[in-house]
Amino acid sequence: NAGVMQNPRHLVRRRGQEARLRCSPMKGHSHVYWYRQLPEEGLKFMVYLQKENIIDESGMPKERFSAEFPKEGPSILRIQQVVRGDSAAYFCASSSPAQGHIQYFGAGTRLSVL
């Protein structure tokens, strides 16, 4: 039973480029969450999505960041025009109402902006 899969594991971008982070939830899970971990900090909630719907985006920066979870395919976290401050580890989690919405995490994508 595959867990939450994130790719790429490491992503290097130059300032001004776009970063696309992908997350495939656990089988049977229809809820996805994105968190960001800055150096020496805990994980900070960004966005919570169900298939084709954004449920809570209260943690998303207002500009340059967007997320989607289409009917088919993985969830995508997109960062446009990256800046050095976007360098962080981005973690995805998924859950199912049938499992009490316990969140299971992927291994993360480490984004480095040069």
Added chain:
Amino acid sequence: AQSVSQHNHHVILSEAASLELGCNYSYGGTVNLFWYVQYPGQHLQLLLKYFSGDPLVKGIKGFEAEFIKSKFSFNLRKPSVQWSDTAEYFCAVNPNTGFQKLVFGTGTRLLVSP
């Protein structure tokens, strides 16, 4: 501000020593509580959770945690640590606001020396 606090940022123990990691939160009302562990290079794994009922919760790998509502605390304990427990430990709270986001503490890095 509402938050989750882990007071010990770094802990160093010898094998067989007892462990207690503190976690305090500042949310009122009903909360769900979690401890996650992140072994080097791996994803976050759920150690244990508290939703309701017995405030003493047992998790995997010999860990347990006690929910003390009056102290807003959910401390993690293990009677005798092993070298393989070297990892980063995160306390997390779901404030039960109707959304499923988790609020994390900053984490505690545990180093167990053989």
